[in-house]
Amino acid sequence: MIIIWFLLIIAPFSLFIHEFGHSLGAYLVKSDKIQLFIGAGKRIFLFHAGKISIHLHTFYMLGGHTAS
Numbered sequence: 001m002i003i004i005w006f007l008l009i010i011a012p013f014s015l016f017i018h019e020f021g022h023s024l025g026a027y028l029v030k031s032d033k034i035q036l037f038i039g040a041g042k043r044i045f046l047f048h049a050g051k052i053s054i055h056l057h058t059f060y061m062l063g064g065h066t067a068s
Helices: 002-028
Strands: 034-049 052-067
Touching: 002 034, 002 052
Parallel strands: none
Antiparallel strands: 034 052
16 A cells, blocks of 8 residues: 555655756746656646646656756
8 A cells, every 4th residue: 555655646746846846947047938747648637837837747746857
């Protein structure tokens, strides 16, 4: 049970915090458009907040990246 909790909740949350740090750095150097991608596969959720777009994909526990 603890492994499932880690894989489905803790690891993706840590990944989001990590990638958000990259987004914050891009924001501080005044990037025009910042995209934060979490996961792999088909996109299931998209959220826009100002210059930042957050894309959540089906396999959200498989990694992420930030583009600006």
